[in-house]
């Protein structure tokens with residue numbers, strides 16, 4: 001057993017990290033119901049039935065994220081949309097969206113950069129205007145999401161369904177016992193975070209509804225439009241857009257860095273979420289201030305953070321070295337390559353082929369079987385004789401002989417593709433047949449054999465490394 005493997009009963013982790021309290025969040029944590037009693041069964045411990053389904057629903061959240069937007073849609077029928085208000089609603093959509101992506105997410109949840117106080121206040125304010133909970137509550141759940149991705153302790157696990165990860169986790173009650181623990185001591189020491197959490201309702205009402213109404217009302221006299229379009233409907237759109245980070249970003253797209261979990265990269269998600277769409281990258285490198293690493297990929301959140309750093313408002317922007325990023329990409333490519341390789345026919349593995357005596361081989365050919373021996377491996381080319389690109393007569397002349405030299409340059413230096421094709425026709429190994437027999441004996445004796453296998457134990461046959469390939473071209477007597 002390698003020395004780094006723990007033996008039974010031995011802890012792999014430093015005991016100080018093991019002796020954490022249970023995974024259950026304490027009642028003092030944000031978003032915990034103060035009436036919650038961990039000793040009593042929680043409603044989510046009971047199955048949903050016709051009698052109790054309404055008890056499973058978080059009605060306050062239903063009202064906030066479904067009820068109010070519906071009222072807004074109805075009210076919009078009677079409210080003409082002025083172009084100034086439309087423009088303002090779009091601008092404020094971006095500000096409040098940035099509050100979540102650049103503020104809540106990249107600054108506070110992941111600490112991917114540091115911000116000067118004025119920028120922190122701005123992000124805490126406009127982030128509050130997106131109506132998605134306080135920084136403290138949001139970041140706590142988001143850290144749990146990263147730590148326990150796709151498990152029962154992931155607050156918005158996509159494994160429970162796309163709709164659950166988008167909105168279901170908010171409109172249905174969650175079992176406090178099942179939300180994974182995370183460390184938010186840094187947030188508890190951040191005065192802006194603590195202030196915003198303490199005054200959250202005031203922040204939400206002012207930044208979510210009153211401020212956009214004031215701007216449109218005082219600016220161009222459109223009080224109702226400011227309230228409906230800049231307030232309610234803008235909240236609805238910014239909420240749905242940022243919810244897509246939990247749903248769409250775990251469902252749509254590629255996995256260039258790791259495919260063991262659900263996060264994915266897709267340009268559509270990036271367009272919807274102000275650049276949070278390169279989520280496979282983000283889960284691998286969460287403290288990188290970027291989500292998109294290519295200049296042409298859409299990540300306005302990254303551009304804003306970069307711009308703020310030029311203005312002296314943001315600093316200490318964290319970035320993983322491209323060496324680290326490329327290692328992850330190469331390993332994932334390798335994994336995909338292994339899966340692709342495993343699906344191909346590389347011929348019967350050498351160690352599973354029967355061993356044939358030379359005399360048997362010759363006799364079978366004289367009985368009409370089209371066999372040729374190359375490098376000690378016997379191939380049945382009966383069905384291939386008529387298709388041989390070099391003609392029937394050449395291949396027929398090799399039947400029953402050792403054509404290693406002919407095949408490897410004596411008559412024609414066969415292509416890599418020819419060696420690959422030949423390997424699919426192999427049927428046996430000649431006793432005493434050069435490398436193969438040696439290799440087989442070595443494996444029987446459990447000696448170290450120089451051959452490469454992928455993670456699943458499948459042999460990797462590289463171009464030019466086929467057993468039939470003799471590296472030094474053999475010049476046969478007839479060709480000399």
Ligand SMILES: [Zn+2]
Pocket residue numbers: 145245246249250263279283
């Ligand atoms: Zn995620």
Ligand SMILES: [Zn+2]
Pocket residue numbers: 105109110142146282286
């Ligand atoms: Zn994140």
